[in-house]
Amino acid sequence: MRRPIVFTNKGQQILGVLHCQPQAQRLPAVLILHGFTGTKVESHRIFVKLAELLAQRSMVALRIDFRGSGDSEGDFSQMTLEGEISDAEAAIDYMQTLPEVDPGRIAILGLSMGGAVAASLAGRDSRPVACALWSAVADFSRTFFAEAASRVLERGEETMDFGGNVVSREFLLQCRRAQPHLELAKRKLPVLIVHGAADQTVPRSQAELFRASAQKAGGPVEFHIIPEADHTYTRRDWEEKVLLLSADWLAKQIL
Numbered sequence: 001m002r003r004p005i006v007f008t009n010k011g012q013q014i015l016g017v018l019h020c021q022p023q024a025q026r027l028p029a030v031l032i033l034h035g036f037t038g039t040k041v042e043s044h045r046i047f048v049k050l051a052e053l054l055a056q057r058s059m060v061a062l063r064i065d066f067r068g069s070g071d072s073e074g075d076f077s078q079m080t081l082e083g084e085i086s087d088a089e090a091a092i093d094y095m096q097t098l099p100e101v102d103p104g105r106i107a108i109l110g111l112s113m114g115g116a117v118a119a120s121l122a123g124r125d126s127r128p129v130a131c132a133l134w135s136a137v138a139d140f141s142r143t144f145f146a147e148a149a150s151r152v153l154e155r156g157e158e159t160m161d162f163g164g165n166v167v168s169r170e171f172l173l174q175c176r177r178a179q180p181h182l183e184l185a186k187r188k189l190p191v192l193i194v195h196g197a198a199d200q201t202v203p204r205s206q207a208e209l210f211r212a213s214a215q216k217a218g219g220p221v222e223f224h225i226i227p228e229a230d231h232t233y234t235r236r237d238w239e240e241k242v243l244l245l246s247a248d249w250l251a252k253q254i255l
Contacts (some may be wrong), residue, residue, distance in 0.1 A: 001055070007060070009090035010083075012073040016064035016091070019055040020100050024239065028254035029098075030104035031091050031128075033084075035112030035135075035232075036142060039070035042111060043232040046239055050109075053247045058255065060100050062203040064091050074173070077159060077166040081140075081174045083125075084117045090126050105129060105254045109246065112202060112231065113137055116180040119210065122191075123183030132192040132246055135202050135231050138181035138209035141181050145175035178226035181206075185213035190220045193248045194242055196229030222249055 002019045014133035017040060020027065023140040032051060041047055051061035066084045066211050088108070096103035107130040108117030116134020140146055152160050153243040158169045165189035184191065193216040195207035204225065214221045224245060230236040 002051075002090075005094070007094040007197055009067065009087050012067050013089065013125040014063055014067060014073070014087060016066055017051070018060065018098075018100075019051040019064050020060040021055055023058070024102075026102040026105070027058055027060050028098060028102045028134065029062065029095055030054055030107045030109055030250055030254075031088065031089060031095065031112030032061060032063040033108070033110035033117050034063075034066070034069065034115045035110075037076075037162065038111065038114070040065045041070075044234055045222060046233065046243070047111075048145045049239070050243055050246065053243055054250065058252050060095075060098070062091065062095055068121070078167055079167065081116065081120075081178055084113075085120050088117050088121045089125060089227045092121075092125070096127075099191065103127075107132065107250055108252050109134070109250070111135055116140070116178065119180040119184040120178075122189060123144070123180075123186040126187070128189070130190040130192075130250065132194070132250065133207075133210055134194045134233075134242065134246075135196060135199055136180070136193070136206065136210060138179070138206040138213075140175040141176040142181075142206070143175075145172065148172055158235055181209040181213040183212060185217045188217045188219040190222075190253050191230060192222045192224075192246065194224045194246065196226050196231060196233060196238070198228050199231045201231040229250065 054061040067078040077171040109132035205219040
């Protein structure tokens with residue numbers, strides 16, 4: 001079963017889709033967070049497939065659009081990393097009110113920049129009991145975002161165009177100093193790290209940073225590099241491997 005949901009953060013509506021099987025008891029849940037310029041569906045509907053798989057395994061899955069993305073209210077040009085972390089916090093607040101959800105068993109999964117949000121929230125908030133990272137950004141200063149921020153600062157501009165998606169100076173400035181892997185090191189919890197060996201958007205070295213930080217925190221870490229895979233696992237065998245290993249790992253952590 002799936003149903004549309006709406007909740008509010010900072011006076012703006014966030015839209016999402018909840019997936020779950022009918023059950024008499026409360027179930028563990030997973031919050032699913034998309035990447036930069038992505039949506040709650042993501043490339044080749046991989047988030048829809050993930051949510052359905054989790055629901056089949058007696059977990060609740062909630063995939064949302066951050067404010068300014070997808071169907072949610074707001075303008076993309078006002079999006080910031082801290083704003084998306086706030087959206088994820090509000091999503092957990094909402095999930096804990098649902099009769100289907102066990103409020104003490106909520107995990108969080110993010111792709112790319114959504115992984116940066118997931119890691120940051122997992123380090124700051126005691127409520128996520130496990131964190132799964134797909135192709136996640138560990139240190140923005142080592143990505144193209146930092147290069148873009150430098151160009152904006154040099155030119156004295158207030159916005160920058162990323163393929164028709166306008167981002168603000170504040171977003172880029174936050175990216176220059178954001179190191180989500182250090183946030184993740186603040187809490188001991190189970191962490192899953194998945195990355196494509198041929199990812200041209202977020203290099204594999206970012207996954208290594210997350211692994212080192214998660215190990216430093218002392219929680220169990222599972223680490224997978226998918227051979228030949230790209231940033232969003234756009235081949236059927238890559239997709240199948242990521243979905244199955246993630247569902248298995250989440251079931252082990254929260255069921």
